[in-house]
Amino acid sequence: xxxxxxxxxxxxxxxxxxxxxxxxxxxxxxxxxxxxxxxxxxxxxxxxxxxxxxxxxxxxxxxxxxxxxxxxxxxxxxxxxxxxxxxxxxxxxxxxxxxxxxxxxxxxxxxxxxxxxxxxxxxxxxxxxxxxxxxxxxxxxxxxxxxxxxxxxxxxxxxxxxxxxxxxxxxxxxxxxxxxxxxxxxxxxxxxxxxxxxxxxxxxxxxxxxxxxxxxxxxxxxxxxxxxxxxxxxxxxxxxxxxxxxxxxxxxxxxxxxxxxxxxxxxxxxxxxxxxxxxxxxxxxxxxxxxxxxxxxxxxxxxxxxxxxxxxxxxxxxxxxxxxxxxxxxxxxxxxxxxxxxxxxxxxxxxxxxxxxxxxxxxxxxxxxxxxxxxxxxxxxxxxxxxxxxxxxxxxxxxxxxxxxxxxxxxx
Amino acid sequence: xxxxxxxxxxxxxxxxxxxxxxxxxxxxxxxxxxxxxxxxxxxxxxxxxxxxxxxxxxxxxxxxxxxxxxxxxxxxxxxxxxxxxxxxxxxxxxxxxxxxxxxxxxxxxxxxxxxxxxxxxxxxxxxxxxxxxxxxxxxxxxxxxxxxxxxxxxxxxxxxxxxxxxxxxxxxxxxxxxxxxxxxxxxxxxxxxxxxxxxxxxxxxxxxxxxxxxxxxxxxxxxxxxxxxxxxxxxxxxxxxxxxxxxxxxxxxxxxxxxxxxxxxxxxxxxxxxxxxxxxxxxxxxxxxxxxxxxxxxxxxxxxxxxxxxxxxxxxxxxxxxxxxxxxxxxxxxxxxxxxxxxxxxxxxxxxxxxxxxxxxxxxxxxxxxxxxxxxxxxxxxxxxxxxxxxxxxxxxxxxxxxxxxxxxxxxxxxxxxxxxxxxxxxxxxxxxxxxxxxxxxxxxxxxxxxxxxxxxxxxxxxxxxxxxxxxxxxxxxx
Ligand SMILES: Cc1cc2nc3c(=O)[nH]c(=O)nc-3n(C[C@H](O)[C@H](O)[C@H](O)COP(=O)(O)OP(=O)(O)OC[C@H]3O[C@@H](n4cnc5c(N)ncnc54)[C@H](O)[C@@H]3O)c2cc1C
Numbered sequence: 001x002x003x004x005x006x007x008x009x010x011x012x013x014x015x016x017x018x019x020x021x022x023x024x025x026x027x028x029x030x031x032x033x034x035x036x037x038x039x040x041x042x043x044x045x046x047x048x049x050x051x052x053x054x055x056x057x058x059x060x061x062x063x064x065x066x067x068x069x070x071x072x073x074x075x076x077x078x079x080x081x082x083x084x085x086x087x088x089x090x091x092x093x094x095x096x097x098x099x100x101x102x103x104x105x106x107x108x109x110x111x112x113x114x115x116x117x118x119x120x121x122x123x124x125x126x127x128x129x130x131x132x133x134x135x136x137x138x139x140x141x142x143x144x145x146x147x148x149x150x151x152x153x154x155x156x157x158x159x160x161x162x163x164x165x166x167x168x169x170x171x172x173x174x175x176x177x178x179x180x181x182x183x184x185x186x187x188x189x190x191x192x193x194x195x196x197x198x199x200x201x202x203x204x205x206x207x208x209x210x211x212x213x214x215x216x217x218x219x220x221x222x223x224x225x226x227x228x229x230x231x232x233x234x235x236x237x238x239x240x241x242x243x244x245x246x247x248x249x250x251x252x253x254x255x256x257x258x259x260x261x262x263x264x265x266x267x268x269x270x271x272x273x274x275x276x277x278x279x280x281x282x283x284x285x286x287x288x289x290x291x292x293x294x295x296x297x298x299x300x301x302x303x304x305x306x307x308x309x310x311x312x313x314x315x316x317x318x319x320x321x322x323x324x325x326x327x328x329x330x331x332x333x334x335x336x337x338x339x340x341x342x343x344x345x346x347x348x349x350x351x352x353x354x355x356x357x358x359x360x361x362x363x364x365x366x367x368x369x370x371x372x373x374x375x376x377x378x379x380x381x382x383x384x385x386x387x388x389x390x391x392x393x394x395x396x397x398x399x400x401x402x403x404x405x406x407x408x409x410x411x412x
Numbered sequence: 413x414x415x416x417x418x419x420x421x422x423x424x425x426x427x428x429x430x431x432x433x434x435x436x437x438x439x440x441x442x443x444x445x446x447x448x449x450x451x452x453x454x455x456x457x458x459x460x461x462x463x464x465x466x467x468x469x470x471x472x473x474x475x476x477x478x479x480x481x482x483x484x485x486x487x488x489x490x491x492x493x494x495x496x497x498x499x500x501x502x503x504x505x506x507x508x509x510x511x512x513x514x515x516x517x518x519x520x521x522x523x524x525x526x527x528x529x530x531x532x533x534x535x536x537x538x539x540x541x542x543x544x545x546x547x548x549x550x551x552x553x554x555x556x557x558x559x560x561x562x563x564x565x566x567x568x569x570x571x572x573x574x575x576x577x578x579x580x581x582x583x584x585x586x587x588x589x590x591x592x593x594x595x596x597x598x599x600x601x602x603x604x605x606x607x608x609x610x611x612x613x614x615x616x617x618x619x620x621x622x623x624x625x626x627x628x629x630x631x632x633x634x635x636x637x638x639x640x641x642x643x644x645x646x647x648x649x650x651x652x653x654x655x656x657x658x659x660x661x662x663x664x665x666x667x668x669x670x671x672x673x674x675x676x677x678x679x680x681x682x683x684x685x686x687x688x689x690x691x692x693x694x695x696x697x698x699x700x701x702x703x704x705x706x707x708x709x710x711x712x713x714x715x716x717x718x719x720x721x722x723x724x725x726x727x728x729x730x731x732x733x734x735x736x737x738x739x740x741x742x743x744x745x746x747x748x749x750x751x752x753x754x755x756x757x758x759x760x761x762x763x764x765x766x767x768x769x770x771x772x773x774x775x776x777x778x779x780x781x782x783x784x785x786x787x788x789x790x791x792x793x794x795x796x797x798x799x800x801x802x803x804x805x806x807x808x809x810x811x812x813x814x815x816x817x818x819x820x821x822x823x824x825x826x827x828x829x830x831x832x833x834x835x836x837x838x839x840x841x842x843x844x845x846x847x848x849x850x851x852x853x854x855x856x857x858x859x860x861x862x863x864x865x866x867x868x869x870x871x872x873x874x875x876x877x878x879x880x881x882x883x884x885x886x887x888x889x890x891x
Binding site for chain 1: 810852
C-alpha cells in the first residue's frame with residue numbers, strides 16, 4: 001500500500017474540488033486532490049454548452065473551458081498533487097483510502113479533509129415509475145455523457161421526464177443531434193430548472209413543456225416502445241410514441257463517504273450540516289459544491305469552494321476557534337438554508353443560500369432573531385429552481401441567538 | 413447438427429441449469445436451449461431468493477419432499493460452485509394471540525416434513541432479534557435454518573460448471589415447435605434451426621405448458637401469478653436480521669421483508685394473476701407491497717428505494733404441486749412444470765429427481781471419470797480485504813480501476829465476466845453487480861457501452877441491455 005501525508009486532502013476533482021484545492025494551495029498548504037475519473041473537471045467536461053463563468057469571470061464559457069481555467073492554475077502549483085483515476089473507498093478519521101491502477105491501494109493521511117464528491121441523479125427505480133424495464137431509459141446526465149464524451153446517440157424519439165436543468169439542456173442537445181423530442185413532462189405546476197433554460201432550451205426550439213404531467217407507465221419489454229403520459233390535474237392519459245426516456249428528476253448529494261466518518265446530514269439538502277466556513281459536524285472536515293447543496297450555477301460552486309479551502313487552511317494552522325454557535329432555521333416558505341449554522345466569533349456577516357418552497361412574486365425575505373425582525377431583501381420573483389443568495393444583517397447577529405429566515409409574498 | 417444429442421433441456425432458469433449441471437456428471441451429450449441471451453432471466457431473476465427449509469408445503473406432496481431435499485443440498489452446492497449462501501433464519505410473525513395456533517400448525521407441518529430447528533418465540537425474544545419490528549407483533553415462529561442465496565449467480569454457476577463438463581448452451585434461441593412421430597419427438601424446431609435428441613426435458617418455467625402443448629401434451633396448465641418487489645439501498649440492508657414472513661395464507665407465504673446476500677433490503681412479493689408476458693410493476697402493486705411492509709416496520713425509510721421489479725410464479729392450480737414426470741402422451745418428453753415457490757430451494761433436488769426419472773426410463777447413466785465438481789466465482793473486489801485487494805491488483809492492475817462507483821466493481825471483473833460469456837449489460841450486472849447499486853448504472857452505463865464494444869469487438873450500437881431489441885444506442889453522434 002502506498003502511503004502519503006499531506007495537509008489537506010480534497011475528494012473530488014470537479015469545480016468544487018478544483019476551487020477548494022486551488023485556494024488552499026494558494027494559501028500555502030500542501031494539498032492532495034483525488035479524482036476517480038481519468039481527468040479533472042468532473043461533470044463540467046460533459047457540459048459542452050455555454051453558460052458558465054458569467055458571474056464569476058465575466059465571460060461566458062463552456063463547461064470544459066471553465067474547468068480548464070481552474071485546472072491550469074491547480075497544475076501550476078507545486079504544492080498541489082493530483083491523483084487521477086483514483087477511487088476513494090473509505091475514510092477513517094483523517095485518513096483516506098483509495099485505489100488506482102498504478103499504485104494499487106493508496107493511503108493518504110491528512111490534517112483536514114474537503115468533501116467535494118458532487119451529486120448523482122435520481123433514477124427511475126427510485127421513483128418507482130410503473131411499467132417494464134427496457135433499454136432506452138437514461139438519466140439526463142448519463143445521456144449527456146454518452147453523447148458529449150462517448151459520441152453515441154441514445155435514441156431517435158425522446159421524451160424527457162422532469163424539467164431539471166440538465167433535462168432541458170439535453171432536450172435541446174438531442175434535437176440538435178437530429179432526434180425528435182416530443183416534450184418535457186413536469187409533475188409540478190412550474191419548471192424545476194432555471195427560467196433561462198426554459199426559454200433557451202425549450203421555447204426557442206419549440207419543445208413543448210407539459211406542466212402537471214408525468215409518466216404513468218413505461219411500455220416495451222426490450223427497448224422502450226412508448227410511454228403513457230398522464231395529466232395530473234385532469235387524470236387524462238395519452239400515449240407518446242418514443243424509444244427513449246430521459247430523466248431529470250432531481251440530484252442527490254453523494255454523501256456515502258461523509259456518512260462513514262459520521263458527518264451529520266441535513267435531510268432538507270441531503271448534504272452535510274455546515275457553518276459559514278463550510279466545516280461539517282466533524283471537525284476538520286469541510287464540504288463544498290453539490291455534495292453540500294445542489295447548485296444552479298458553477299460560479300457559486302466556485303465561490304463556496306474558496307470558502308471551504310480557506311476554512312481548511314485556517315483549521316490546519318490551528319487558528320480556528322469556535323466560541324459558540326448560532327443556528328439558522330428555515331422559516332415560512334423556505335425549503336432550506338446553507339450554511340445551517342454560524343460559528344462564533346463572526347468577523348463579517350456571511351452570505352446565505354436558500355430556495356423558496358414554491359414560486360412567489362413580489363416577495364420579501366425576513367430574518368428573525370431574539371424577537372426582532374429585519375428585511376433582508378425584496379424580490380420580484382422567487383422560484384425553487386433558482387437559488388437565492390443574500391447577506392445577513394449585522395443587527396441580526398448581535399444577540400448571538402438563533403435566526404429564522406422566512407419568505408413572504410404573493411404565491412405564483 | 414454435428415453429433416446426435418442425447419438430451420436437450422429447454423429453458424435455462426434455475427431448474428434447467430441445475431438439471432444440466434447434474435446430468436453433466438454422466439457420459440451424455442447434452443445441450444440446453446434458452447430463449448434469452450443469458451441464463452436465469454426468467455422467474456429465476458425475480459424472486460425472494462430464499463432457501464426455504466420445507467416446513468411449509470403440504471406434507472406428502474412432491475413439493476414438500478423436493479423442497480426439504482433441495483434445501484439440504486444447498487450448502488454443499490453453493491460451496492462447490494462458490495455462490496453466496498447465508499443461513500440467517502426466518503421469522504413468521506403473528507399480529508395476534510390467535511396466530512400462535514397457526515404457528516403451531518406450521519411447526520407440526522414442519523415436523524411431518526422432517527424439518528427441525530423450529531421454535532415459537534414471544535414478543536420479548538422477537539424484539540431482541542428484530543429491534544425495528546412493530547410493537548404490535550405478538551410473537552413468531554423462528555425457523556433457524558432458512559437461508560438466502562443469489563439465484564441468478566447460481567444459475568450462472570451451474571452453467572459455467574456444466575459447460576466445463578461438456579454441456580452446450582444454445583442461448584438467444586427459442587423453441588417454436590416439435591416434429592412428433594408415433595408419440596416421439598423426432599426433432600425440436602427453434603427460431604435458429606432444427607435440433608435432434610433422444611430425450612427432451614421441458615424446464616421452460618411459465619412457458620412449460622406451452623412447450624408441452626407444442627408436442628401435443630396438454631396434461632398440465634400454468635397460471636402465471638405475478639409478484640412485485642421493492643429493493644432498497646444497502647444503507648438500510650441491516651434493517652432486519654432475518655427473513656420476515658407474515659402468517660401464510662392458503663395460496664401464498666405473503667409479503668416478505670428481508671436482507672439480500674449483497675446487503676440490500678428487499679420487500680415483496682404481492683400476488684396477482686396475470687399473463688405470461690406481464691412483468692410490469694404497477695402503481696397499485698408497489699403501494700400494496702410498501703404499505704404492508706410499513707405495518708410491520710413503521711419507520712421503514714421509503715426514500716431509500718433503489719428499484720422495483722416483478723416475477724411470475726408458474727402455478728399449476730389443479731394439482732397445486734410440481735409437475736415433474738414423463739409426458740403421458742409423448743414418450744421421450746419429460747415435463748418439469750409448475751415450479752412455483754419453493755422452486756429455487758428445490759432445484760438441486762429436482763435435478764436429481766429428473767436424473768432418476770431418466771434412469772427409470774432406461775437411460776444408461778455412466779459417470780464421467782473426469783467430472784469437475786468445482787467452480788470459482790469472479791473475484792469481488794468490494795468484498796475483499798485490503799490485503800487481498802493489493803494482491804489482486806499486483807497480479808492484474810485492471811482490478812485497481814473501478815468502473816461502478818456504487819458497488820466498487822473493477823474493470824478486471826468486467827473483463828473476466830466477458831471472458832466467461834457475458835455479452836450484455838444485464839449479463840455484466842448479474843455477474844459483477846455493476847449497475848445494480850443506488851445510481852442504477854447512471855455512472856457505469858455510459859462507460860460500459862464502449863468498454864463492452866471494445867471487449868466483444870462489435871460496434872457500440874450492437875451492445876444490448878438484455879439481448880434481442882434492447883439496444884442501448886442507435887449509433888454515433890453527428891460530429
Ligand atoms: C415472486 C416470486 C417469489 C419467489 N420466491 C421464492 C423463494 O424465495 N424461494 C424459492 O425457493 N422459490 C421462490 N420462487 C420460485 C422460484 O423463483 C421459481 O420456482 C424458479 O425460479 C423457477 O425456475 P425455472 O427454471 O423453472 O423458471 P425460469 O427461471 O422462468 O426459467 C425458464 C426458462 O425457460 C426459458 N424458456 C421459456 N420458453 C422457452 C422456449 N420456447 N425456448 C427456449 N427457452 C424458453 C425462459 O426464457 C426461462 O429462462 C419465487 C417465485 C416468484 C415468482
